[in-house]
Amino acid sequence: MxxxxxxxxxxxxxxxxxxxxxxxxxxxxxxxxxxxxxxxxxxxxxxxxxxxxxxxxxxxxxxxxxxxxxxxxxxxxxxxxxxxxxxxxxxxxxxxxxxxxxxxxxxxxxxxxxxxxxxxxxxxxxxxxxxxxxxxxxxxxxxxxxxxxxxxxxxxxxxxxxxxxxxxxxxxxxxxxxxxxxxxxxxxxxxxxxxxxxxxxxxMYPWRSRILDEGLRKARGNRKEIVTKIEETIKTRLEQEALNGQVIGREKHLYSIYKKMREKHLAFSEVMDVYAFRIIVDSVDACYRVLGVIHNLYTPVPGRFKDYIAIPKANGYQSLHTVLMSPYGVAIEVQIRTGDMHKVSEAGIAAHWLYKTNENISNNAQMRARQWLHELLEMQQNAGNSIEFLEHVKIDLFPDEVYVLTPHGEIKVLPRGATAVDFAYAVHTDVGNQCVAAKIDRRLMPLRTVLLNGQTVEIVTSKGAQPNPAWLDFVTTAKARSNIRAFLKNLHKEEATILGMRLLNKSLAAHGSGLDNMAEEQVQQVLNEFNFENMEQMFSEIGFGNQMAMVIARALMSGESEAAGESDKTAARPLAIKGTEGTVVTYAKCCRPIPGDPILGFVTSGRGIVIHTEDCKNVAEYRNRPEKWIDVKWEQDIEGEFPIDIRMLVHNQRGVLATIAATLSEMEANIENVSIEERDGLHSTLSFTVSVKHRQHLARVMRRLRSLDMVSRIHRLKR
Missing domain, CATH: 1.10.3210.10 (Hypothetical protein af1432)
Incomplete structure (x- = not known):
């Protein structure tokens, strides 16, 4: 008790x-x-x-x-x-x-x-x-x-x-x-x-806060007379029009002043030149009538009117916002709302408890909060870990909104900077996953197009389509980002599983065996020993580089696990690289290997296999970790394009870059990046990252470039 x-x-x-x-x-x-x-x-x-x-x-x-x-x-x-x-x-x-x-x-x-x-x-x-x-x-x-x-x-x-x-x-x-x-x-x-x-x-910023607070106190004395005059003028005009309304002159808060100064690079005096007023009336109809009265009283600033009553904010906030020029040469910001809207604007979702006398007061805030909570749950299910979830929620917590329409006239609220892909995921996860194109105001536009207020957006989908990793570079909403990442993780797991199976079979081949020859009891014993739930998990852990294939192979052959050590690679055939393994096989940027180069594979935890050329300077650093290296070779008929860095010294003359770009295009070598560095008045150094098919293709490209009169020297670059 x-x-x-x-x-x-x-x-x-x-x-x-x-x-x-x-x-x-x-x-x-x-x-x-x-x-x-x-x-x-x-x-x-x-x-x-x-x-x-x-x-x-x-x-x-x-x-x-x-x-x-x-x-x-x-x-x-x-x-x-x-x-x-x-x-x-x-x-x-x-x-x-x-x-x-x-x-x-x-x-x-x-x-x-x-x-x-x-x-x-x-x-x-x-x-x-x-x-x-x-x-x-x-x-x-x-x-x-x-x-x-x-x-x-x-x-x-x-x-x-x-x-x-x-x-x-x-x-x-x-x-x-x-x-x-x-x-x-x-x-x-x-x-x-x-x-x-x-x-x-x-x-967080005690000195900045103190200085701004002192500046605000000084400004308050100068502002008081103007605020009182404007307040009285508005009240008088409302009374003349038989409109009942409470007029309140209000001050901006310190942090909002600080944010505006930083974001818009304004001086304190420029921020304080905006005088803010709130007018609270008894009905929605009165809000619009008051707006007309205010616009007749003072000149409205074009493009600064927002109707959050017809289209509420994502948190349920409703009000009319307008900015006008007063006869005192200063801008005034006016918010017009009903009493119920004011209660919700102050208490938000808590208005559900605070103002129970009117059950309809907080419907908007409640509904929108529930929608947000539903999206949070979806984000949590797609997030790989807590830090990723926190990152998604942070993105979602700063919505400077833009309003766009579906073809059926439904309004979708998205953060400013949102693209057609963000819109697709806002409609439905499946629409986002399968989108291939977008029609914005009936015109076909790229998926990365940033949306603007009032546009009508239609998403074109295809059943066979799937999210593109490049979308992560331009999507802004947490829902789009989390769904794309979730899809790619599953895709990566499938790729890692296939690679892991190939790596394990290769290691077993060194012992003169293969997965097909393993007894079920023997496989199950190894799964238990390494705490794998099933063979798929075992393969994916090997593919991601979290487990060594040679260790699992020895355990399968002997029935007991051994510490990782030197494997008998003499009998093993090198692993063939096809170029279609996906993200679990990556190509080192330090040496940019391409088909035809002698190569080695380095097993990296979480990334799978990283391919280096045998003469890469970084290979020497990894020599003391032989258990991580794996013999690899290029598949006979490998397809695809591989990036390579080339550097050339050229004469400074008009059109040199255009000529080289045209030559590369003619040789079917796609330019991914280019940088220019001037050495002296006569010469410049050009560095290109180009995509080629194989070593022979690169040789033909370099021969063709070397034949140009403007090119003095050219070589393949390894960092």
Missing amino acids: ARPISELPDARHETFRIRHLCETLDEYLEPEQVAEVYQAYLFGAEAHDGQHRLSGEPYITHPIAVARILAELHVDHLSIMAAILHDVIEDTEIPKERVEKRFGKDVAELVDGVSKLTHIHFENKAEAQAENFRKMMLAMTRDIRVILIKLADRLHNMRTLGVMRPDKRRRIARETLDIYAPIANRLGMNNVRLELEDLGFSA
Whole structure:
């Protein structure tokens, strides 16, 4: 049983805090629900008994403060209880099962979702942080209240960050600005987002924050008179038009000023020249009528009007935005919205609890948040690890939006810079995987085309098509990136499996055997010994270079595993390189091997086999690792094109580059890259990366180039 409150340490201070919380809860919760919250407090206070924060305060003051932040949002009593208990599983000896038995499954799941993974070993801090984030986001997809508690937790930690070491303050501030403030923004929780940003900014860049704050205070005195005059003028005109509206002059926040200065390379005075006003009315119809009145009052700036009522933002935010020129020679920014829209703009998804009197208030925010959570779940399933998942979510958290249409008139919201491929994946994963072309406003355009507001996009698909690795260079949405990577990983695994089978058969051939001659019991014994689930996994691990084929071959032949060592390569035939192995066989950029070159293979963990020429200077560095080398040769009738570097000294004359490019094209050698370096006034050095079919093809190309009068010297380049 929890001890009575009077017996707990620092009881007077805690009594004041819990009493203040309960008074807030009494405003909107039933008495029995407030009593349950109080029981959670007694449980948490006893669990944290003896623990203190760096400030010296009893630890329980932090959970109570988190609960108070949530109480201001009028969240349900289970969330308040979970907020009070949110550090119990992580920071005390109390297990989740005990919390569940005492307060129910919902509270236990919420507490567990917020808790970090403190008992699992990770390779490094980045991996641990990414895995903690992944766990929290997945818990959020099951129950949105998890992120509300986590945001309140982070907000109170930021308010009390001053006691931390400077390096730790900066790390937490960076995490807040990179992750938590954008999540609050994505969920439409504007008030929380703004405070997190300003606190994060002052902790990350204390001097910049202080200087901007001082500049803002000085500017405030000069601005006050203009703001008052504009405010009065707008109010008077609204009254003349019989429109009821609340007019509020507002200041920009420090971090938003700083971001605008950096992104647009503006001086502080240029940012502060924009005066911001908000007009709150009672209906959507009134919003558009007020817009007409404002545009008659002041001259609107072309291209600066945005209708987020007809087309809400991704987080459900709705408002009319317009920028006008005032008679005082300064621009004014006006936002026009209804009272309900204003509530949602401030509280976002939390408006579901905060304003229960009108069930339709937060429908937009709720619906869009659910859609985002569904996409998060899909990203998690496709991501290879926690760090990759975190990278995808970060991309998704900064949407400067563009609005495009499907052929049926449906609006798709994409981040600015999104391409036709991003649009295809936004329609459906299968559409993205099978897209081959795009029609933008009925014109056929490349898939990498960046989309603009108002365009109509139609995707052309083909059943046999599949994602191209080159798409990763230009897609911007997390959904597109994660789906392309997931497809390519599966593709790479198939390639690695085929290569691994060939490598193992080659090693077995050195012992005068092959996979077909292996008894099933013998294979199963080796699978168990190396912890392979099946033969496919064994082949793929060999193909990726994570296991040595010779070690597996010896184990299969002898029935027991041996340490990797010198293998008897005398009887083994070299592995034939076909050029169609895919990404598990790569060609070293240091020597650029092509068919016809004497070659060696180097087995690299995670990459498969890297092919080098025998005379490559890097081969000498790897000689002390003979177990990693593998004999390889080119297949007799190899197909495909291989990049090669050539360098030539040419006379400086007009049209030299065009002549050489035309010659290479004539010789069927495709140019992949070119760089020019002037040596003196008479000569220049040209470096080309060209694709050739084989060594004989390269020889013909170089002979033809050498015959040009403008070419003084030419040679194949090896780095």
